[in-house]
Structures are given as structure tokens and as C-alpha cells.
Amino acid sequence: MTALQSWVPVPADSDFPVQNLPYGVFTPARAHSPRVGVAIGEHVLDLSAIWAGTPLGADLATGSLNRFLRRGPVEWAYVRERVTALLTTEDERALVEANLHRIDEVRLHLPVEVADYVDFYASEEHATNLGEMFRPGGEALLPNWKHLPVGYHGRSGTVVVSGTEIRRPGGQRKGPQDPAPVFGASVKLDIEAEVGFVVGAGSAMGEPVAVDDFARHVFGAVLLNDWSARDIQAWEYVPLGPFLGKSFATSISAWVVPLAALEAARVATPVQQPEPLPYLVEKEPWGLDLAIEVRLNDAVVSRPPFAGMYWSPAQMMAHTTVNGASLRTGDLYGSGTCSGPAADQRGSLIELTWNGRDPLTLPDGSTRTFLEDGDSVTLRASAPGADGVRIGFGEVTGTVRG
Amino acid sequence: MTALQSWVPVPADSDFPVQNLPYGVFTPARAHSPRVGVAIGEHVLDLSAIWAGTPLGADLATGSLNRFLRRGPVEWAYVRERVTALLTTEDERALVEANLHRIDEVRLHLPVEVADYVDFYASEEHATNLGEMFRPGGEALLPNWKHLPVGYHGRSGTVVVSGTEIRRPGGQRKGPQDPAPVFGASVKLDIEAEVGFVVGAGSAMGEPVAVDDFARHVFGAVLLNDWSARDIQAWEYVPLGPFLGKSFATSISAWVVPLAALEAARVATPVQQPEPLPYLVEKEPWGLDLAIEVRLNDAVVSRPPFAGMYWSPAQMMAHTTVNGASLRTGDLYGSGTCSGPAADQRGSLIELTWNGRDPLTLPDGSTRTFLEDGDSVTLRASAPGADGVRIGFGEVTGTVRG
Numbered sequence: 001m002t003a004l005q006s007w008v009p010v011p012a013d014s015d016f017p018v019q020n021l022p023y024g025v026f027t028p029a030r031a032h033s034p035r036v037g038v039a040i041g042e043h044v045l046d047l048s049a050i051w052a053g054t055p056l057g058a059d060l061a062t063g064s065l066n067r068f069l070r071r072g073p074v075e076w077a078y079v080r081e082r083v084t085a086l087l088t089t090e091d092e093r094a095l096v097e098a099n100l101h102r103i104d105e106v107r108l109h110l111p112v113e114v115a116d117y118v119d120f121y122a123s124e125e126h127a128t129n130l131g132e133m134f135r136p137g138g139e140a141l142l143p144n145w146k147h148l149p150v151g152y153h154g155r156s157g158t159v160v161v162s163g164t165e166i167r168r169p170g171g172q173r174k175g176p177q178d179p180a181p182v183f184g185a186s187v188k189l190d191i192e193a194e195v196g197f198v199v200g201a202g203s204a205m206g207e208p209v210a211v212d213d214f215a216r217h218v219f220g221a222v223l224l225n226d227w228s229a230r231d232i233q234a235w236e237y238v239p240l241g242p243f244l245g246k247s248f249a250t251s252i253s254a255w256v257v258p259l260a261a262l263e264a265a266r267v268a269t270p271v272q273q274p275e276p277l278p279y280l281v282e283k284e285p286w287g288l289d290l291a292i293e294v295r296l297n298d299a300v301v302s303r304p305p306f307a308g309m310y311w312s313p314a315q316m317m318a319h320t321t322v323n324g325a326s327l328r329t330g331d332l333y334g335s336g337t338c339s340g341p342a343a344d345q346r347g348s349l350i351e352l353t354w355n356g357r358d359p360l361t362l363p364d365g366s367t368r369t370f371l372e373d374g375d376s377v378t379l380r381a382s383a384p385g386a387d388g389v390r391i392g393f394g395e396v397t398g399t400v401r402g
Numbered sequence: 403m404t405a406l407q408s409w410v411p412v413p414a415d416s417d418f419p420v421q422n423l424p425y426g427v428f429t430p431a432r433a434h435s436p437r438v439g440v441a442i443g444e445h446v447l448d449l450s451a452i453w454a455g456t457p458l459g460a461d462l463a464t465g466s467l468n469r470f471l472r473r474g475p476v477e478w479a480y481v482r483e484r485v486t487a488l489l490t491t492e493d494e495r496a497l498v499e500a501n502l503h504r505i506d507e508v509r510l511h512l513p514v515e516v517a518d519y520v521d522f523y524a525s526e527e528h529a530t531n532l533g534e535m536f537r538p539g540g541e542a543l544l545p546n547w548k549h550l551p552v553g554y555h556g557r558s559g560t561v562v563v564s565g566t567e568i569r570r571p572g573g574q575r576k577g578p579q580d581p582a583p584v585f586g587a588s589v590k591l592d593i594e595a596e597v598g599f600v601v602g603a604g605s606a607m608g609e610p611v612a613v614d615d616f617a618r619h620v621f622g623a624v625l626l627n628d629w630s631a632r633d634i635q636a637w638e639y640v641p642l643g644p645f646l647g648k649s650f651a652t653s654i655s656a657w658v659v660p661l662a663a664l665e666a667a668r669v670a671t672p673v674q675q676p677e678p679l680p681y682l683v684e685k686e687p688w689g690l691d692l693a694i695e696v697r698l699n700d701a702v703v704s705r706p707p708f709a710g711m712y713w714s715p716a717q718m719m720a721h722t723t724v725n726g727a728s729l730r731t732g733d734l735y736g737s738g739t740c741s742g743p744a745a746d747q748r749g750s751l752i753e754l755t756w757n758g759r760d761p762l763t764l765p766d767g768s769t770r771t772f773l774e775d776g777d778s779v780t781l782r783a784s785a786p787g788a789d790g791v792r793i794g795f796g797e798v799t800g801t802v803r804g
Contacts, residue, residue, distance in 0.1 A: 115558070115559055116557050116558055116559050117555075118645075131641075134641070142640050142641060143576075144574075144576075144583075144638055144640070147574060147576075147582075147583050148583075148638060150638070150642055150645075151642065151645055152554065152555070152642040152643050152644075152645050153554070153556055153557055153645070153649070154555055155518050155727055156517070157517055157518050157728055157729075157730045157733070158727050158728060167607075167608040169725035169726050170610070170726070171725045172549060172550055172679065174546075174549075180549075180676065181549050181550075181679070183679045205562075205569075205651070206569040208572070229725070232725065235546055236546055236550060236552070237641070238544050238546070239533075239536070239537075239544060239552075239643070240523060240552055240553065240554040240639075240643040240644065241554045241639075241642040241643020241644070242554075242642065243520075243552075243553055243554050243555070244721070244724065244727070245725075247555070247722075248726045248727050249607070249726075274582065277574065277585045278585075279585065320646075320649075322572060322573055323572060323573045323631070323634065323646040323647075323650040324569050324571050324572070324650045325557055325559070325560050325649045325650050326559055326560060327559075328559045
């Protein structure tokens with residue numbers, strides 16, 4: 001089989017072969033207004049220029065993907081097909097070349113104006129690890145966990161694009177031995193390696209969305225780092241769940257990989273036993289074989305396998321709407337921390353260091369339990385793509401400021 | 403003291419004397435586009451027409467208050483002062499008369515495009531009642547409750563305006579005796595009588611907002627009914643808090659009462675012991691003396707006193723941002739169910755009927771534990787206003803559909 005190739009040069013190790021075509025929002029050097037683009041190799045193609053003078057072009061000449069996403073799956077497919085043709089045939093090479101910008105010369109923005117943000121908890125290994133740490137002596141996995149994808153709403157106003165500096169949050173904490181809570185900067189600042197899903201086409205209030213309608217509503221996926229202050233979280237989270245321990249910042253990658261690029265990555269979820277209720281049973285699997293990599297100050301500290309997530313993103317969507325809650329363009333939901341069964345597959349520092357008991361040693365000889373000021377965390381991910389190529393997600397990175 | 407009066411007729415029992423001037427969004431009969439207005443007696447004044455041809459007028463000729471709110475507190479005060487003058491002097495009576503519409507002839511819309519929605523849990527009586535029911539034998543009030551206003555994020559996409567029909571949600575429930583969860587329409591559909599607060603002026607990420615800056619950021623208050631499916635909630639809520647038990651619908655009143663109209667309603671919160679951490683200590687009190695009334699099918703079933711809420715809305719705002727989370731125009735936060743110490747002051751059916759044990763008897767002889775299809779719930783509230791007048795909130799109402 002010959003892989004489809006673009007005439008735009010794509011380095012062999014690129015995250016962005018023509019089989020990927022992830023969407024982002026960027027401002028070119030020497031321009032003032034953001035617009036929608038698609039990444040190809042080391043370049044971004046300005047889609048607003050390709051469709052200039054049309055209603056679609058107007059929807060692409062904006063600071064978020066939302067207006068494009070609202071157009072729905074038929075139009076998503078049309079644009080992807082057209083961009084693929086532009087990049088693989090040379091029929092309009094001059095037009096394309098005039099609107100290619102080097103990615104390293106543009107400014108990338110938050111790709112989506114986030115409507116509601118929900119975070120799930122879909123890794124059995126992660127939920128078990130946290131249960132053991134937060135409720136020692138109790139049942140690690142709570143009784144509801146295998147019946148529904150546990151989730152909660154987070155703060156959409158503090159979702160930021162990769163590269164945004166993360167200020168260490170202040171707040172209340174109280175250890176079991178402290179007589180009263182104390183106030184101060186978090187001393188247990190952590191990460192959570194997740195994949196986020198972006199809703200493109202909304203749904204009507206009162207009408208649950210069927211699990212098999214996933215790709216008619218969800219447009220694509222991003223990398224997501226759900227920064228977490230474990231000390232703040234541990235003190236506040238009963239009985240209504242995490243609040244300030246999470247709401248200070250959530251970082252996502254600048255590129256939204258469309259589901260259409262992830263067809264070859266689809267896998268069955270692990271066996272779900274007991275069998276879920278019918279509204280959660282998918283006919284076609286939407287587990288995804290993504291290999292995630294977590295770097296702390298350039299050292300790989302974990303390689304969580306997304307294929308092992310117990311609940312699929314389609315099941316998360318179906319669950320979110322089963323009570324009649326509507327979806328809106330721009331809704332974002334995170335998978336929850338992705339952790340595998342092995343010690344070096346855990347997607348958070350609290351698991352990697354077992355709540356600080358087993359510090360990590362970095363290549364420079366320093367050790368970490370939780371994040372220190374100046375630390376940078378970067379998530380990357382790869383998936384099998386069409387034609388045997390590798391689909392990459394770019395990265396989501398952030399540096400902690402004290 | 404002579405009360406300030408409008409030349410626009412205001413019935414003696416009106417919620418909307420000239421000392422109130424709440425903001426809403428409406429479409430007049432025979433018009434097609436929504437615009438911002440202020441209620442006076444039985445009328446609404448079209449503010450977009452008053453400021454026609456100006457940038458402010460353009461910000462008022464839209465389908466939400468957000469563009470007006472974004473202008474900030476100096477402009478809020480200017481508009482209020484100018485509207486007060488228009489309605490109390492007759493200098494521009496012809497202009498005003500040409501732009502008054504009878505409220506019962508216009509269509510009222512959701513007043514705010516909701517950014518993030520947070521729900522608190524600030525009534526000690528409510529938290530104690532629910533603790534006793536959900537965690538029998540345990541501590542009713544959890545250890546963190548008197549140290550911070552417990553809250554969590556809810557779904558902003560399903561906040562709807564008063565009058566919107568509420569469809570009974572489906573979902574999973576599992577009683578302690580059930581071997582496995584079952585799926586079906588909620589059989590414990592409930593209300594929560596709350597007051598909501600609307601953020602007008604945002605804040606920068608990373609910068610906590612001081613408790614005493616409340617009125618520089620929060621614009622006003624609404625009535626809020628946080629519809630709740632207790633059976634869904636009880637099964638899902640550990641460990642990450644309520645999700646589908648709440649996210650199907652939240653109703654708010656059509657009129658946003660500005661804080662400027664509530665100066666005479668300000669009272670101290672109950673004594674807070676232990677003393678809160680310094681970031682939660684307010685110099686000037688922002689407790690509010692609102693008398694809430696809950697009607698079920700036109701029968702008053704409860705009269706919760708908002709003055710007894712343990713945490714003030716200013717403390718809720720300070721807590722929300724103390725970790726550096728930003729505020730955005732359109733953020734909405736609910737106080738949590740308002741319940742007083744007396745049995746007929748409880749703000750939810752689960753408390754009024756003690757989780758179904760003590761059914762309510764309605765005037766028609768029927769009884770209720772939770773809501774039945776066709777039931778209507780209406781919240782109203784009154785506060786002392788300037789000049790000894792009564793400030794009303796209009797109402798938030800909703801009817802359950804099966």
C-alpha cells in the first residue's frame with residue numbers, strides 16, 4: 001500500500017502527516033487577527049484564505065473553531081476532503097503555497113471557546129490508585145464506578161492553551177493532624193494526563209444523545225492536562241466533589257485532531273463487567289489506541305496507554321446527555337487521568353510517587369514528589385493513522401510559576 | 403420621608419418600584435429582536451431605544467445582558483442613575499412613553515449568557531438536614547463546612563429562564579437494597595430554592611478577588627431553582643459530587659435585581675465560628691435579608707429566610723477566586739438551597755418531607771413526597787428597599803413534564 005502523501009514537505013517524524021490534518025486557531029506573523037488553520041508537517045494552512053469571500057470563509061476567519069464546528073459533520077467531512085485534495089494534488093498549488101505559514105512563526109490560540117467543561121474518571125487503574133490513597137482501608141473502587149462513567153463539571157473559564165504559564169494556586173489545606181486549616185500556596189501541585197473531546201454539533205435539551213451518534217456530535221480530540229492541587233482537593237472535596245483543587249487551570253493542546261483522523265486507532269474498551277445498562281452499550285467501539293507520553297523537565301516519567309481506559313468517549317457523551325442535558329458546540333470533556341497497570345504508566349505524580357512516599361529521581365539527580373516552581377510538564381500522544389502512518393497530537397505544555 | 407416615585411404608574415403591591423429597576427432581556431410584541439430593558443411597575447422600558455445610536459445602545463440591543471455587564475460598575479451606576487431620572491422627572495416623558503411595553507405583552511428571555519455556573523451549599527440548616535439524610539449515623543456537617551463555602555461547578559448550558567418546561571430526567575438509580583442499578587425516569591424529582599448571583603465584571607487569571615470587591619464584580623441577583631433528581635444524585639455523587647442529578651435543568655428568574663437596589667437589605671451573616679481565614683472576612687456585611695416563598699401548584703409550602711445563610715455571596719466570590727481562578731462576565735453562582743430552622747422554612751421537598759417520610763398535603767387534598775408530572779413550582783422573594791419600599795424579584799417558575 002502506498003501512503004497518501006502531500007506535496008508539502010512532511011518530515012518523517014512529524015505529528016502532522018496529511019492523514020491527520022488537525023485544526024487550530026492561529027495568528028500569522030505580521031497579522032493581527034486570528035483565523036482557523038490546519039497543520040501539515042511544519043506548516044499551517046490558513047483555511048480562512050482558502051474559503052475567502054464565502055460564508056464558510058467568514059466562519060473560518062474568527063478566533064475559535066466554534067462557528068466552523070457548529071456547521072456539523074457533513075461540512076466537517078467536506079472541508080477535510082477538500083483540504084486533503086488541495087494538499088495532495090497540485091491543482092491549486094499556488095493558492096495553497098500563498099497561505100502556508102511555518103508553525104514556528106505563528107501564534108497559536110486556544111482553539112475552542114469552551115462552553116461546558118466536564119471531567120471524567122474513566123481509568124480503572126487511576127480510580128483504584130486514588131481510592132487506595134484517599135480512602136485507605138475502604139473499598140478502592142466505589143460501587144457506582146463500573147455502572148457509569150463517573151464525572152463532574154469543571155471550570156471552563158480557566159481552560160488555557162498549551163504554553164500558558166501556570167501560577168501555583170493558593171488555598172486552604174488541612175492535614176489529618178492539623179487542628180485547623182491553614183492558608184497558603186499549594187504544596188502538592190500535580191498534573192493529570194488526559195485526552196479531551198470537543199463537541200462540535202449540539203443537541204436539544206430533553207433529548208438524550210445515543211452512544212452510537214458519537215461522531216455526529218463530537219468533532220475531535222485534544223491532549224489535556226488537568227492541573228490539580230491535591231492538598232486543596234483533599235480538604236474541600238466532600239461531599240460535593242473537587243472545586244478549587246482543579247479550577248485554577250486546565251491546559252489543552254493547540255491542535256484538535258478530528259475523529260476522522262483516528263479511525264485506525266479505534267479499539268474495543270476492556271471487557272466491561274457487569275454489562276452496562278443499554279444506553280451505554282456501543283455497537284462500534286470507540287476506545288482509542290493512543291500512546292501518551294508525560295515529560296517532566298524533558299525527562300519521560302510515564303507512558304500511559306489510553307487503549308486501556310474502561311469507559312469510551314462515546315459512553316461518556318451518552319451518559320452526559322441521558323438525563324436530557326443538552327450538548328453545545330464547544331463543550332469539552334476530559335477522559336480523566338489515564339493510568340496503565342504498570343508503575344511507569346501512571347498519569348499523575350500522586351500515583352507515580354504514591355502520594356509523595358516514593359519520590360521520582362530526574363536525570364539531573366534532583367527528586368520530585370510534586371511539582372516545584374519552574375517545572376515544566378509536557379504531554380504528547382501518538383495514534384495509528386490511515387495508510388500505516390503515525391498521527392500525533394502536538395503537545396500540551398505548561399511551566400509552573402510560584 | 404417621602405419615597406421617590408415614578409410618574410409611570412406602579413401598583414402598590416408591585417415587585418418593581420422605581421427603587422428596584424431590575425434588568426432583563428425581552429422581545430416586544432410585533433418585534434423580532436431581543437433587547438435589554440428595565441422593569442418599572444407593570445412595564446418594561448426598552449433601554450436600547452433610550453440609547454439608540456450610541457455604542458452603549460448597541461450593547462443594549464442584544465439578546466443578553468453580557469455586553470452591558472462587561473462595561474463595569476461605573477457604567478452600571480451611570481445607567482441606573484439616568485433611568486431613575488427618566489422615570490421620576492418628566493423631562494423626557496415622551497421618549498420614555500414611546501419605549502414602554504407592558505410586561506405581559508413581551509417575551510422574556512434568559513437574561514444572561516451564562517459563562518461558568520457554580521452552586522454553593524451555604525445554608526447550615528440545609529447542609530445539616532441533607533447530611534442527616536444521606537449519611538445517617540455520621541457527622542451531619544462535614545469538617546470543612548464551617549471553614550469554607552463548599553461549592554461545585556454545574557452545567558451552564560442547561561440554565562433556562564423562568565417559564566421553561568422541565569422534562570423529568572431519566573437516569574440510573576440504585577437503592578441500598580437493589581442488587582444492581584435500574585434505569586428510568588427519576589422518581590425523586592425535587593426543587594432547591596436558591597438565590598443566584600450574576601458576575602458582571604471579570605477578573606484576571608492568577609489574581610484572587612478580595613471579598614470587599616464584591617460589588618465591583620458582581621452585578622446583581624436572581625431567583626434560582628436548582629431542580630434535583632435525588633435518586634440519580636444519591637447513586638452517582640461519590641466521590642466527585644453531583645452530576646446528572648442536577649445538570650438537566652436550572653431555572654432562573656427573568657429579572658436581575660442589581661446589588662444597588664439591595665443596599666437596604668444588607669445584613670450581617672450569622673456569627674461565623676470558628677472565625678474564617680482572613681480572605682473570607684468581609685469588612686462590610688453582604689448577607690441579604692430576602693424573604694423567599696416557595697409555591698407548589700399555587701400553595702405556599704415554605705418561606706425560607708435568606709438572611710440566615712451562613713456564608714455571604716461576597717464570601718462565595720472570594721472563595722471561588724482565591725486559587726487564582728478568573729471571573730468572567732456572565733458567571734452565575736447559586737447560594738445553595740436556602741433553608742431556615744423551622745420545618746416550614748425548608749427550601750427543598752427532600753427536607754420538607756424528610757426524604758418522603760412525611761408527605762405534604764396540598765389544599766386540593768392530594769399529597770406529595772416529590773414532584774409529579776404537571777406540578778408547577780414558583781419561587782418569589784422580597785427584600786427591603788430604599789425609602790421603605792419593597793423590592794421584589796418577580797418569580798422563577800417551572801412545570802414538570804413527564
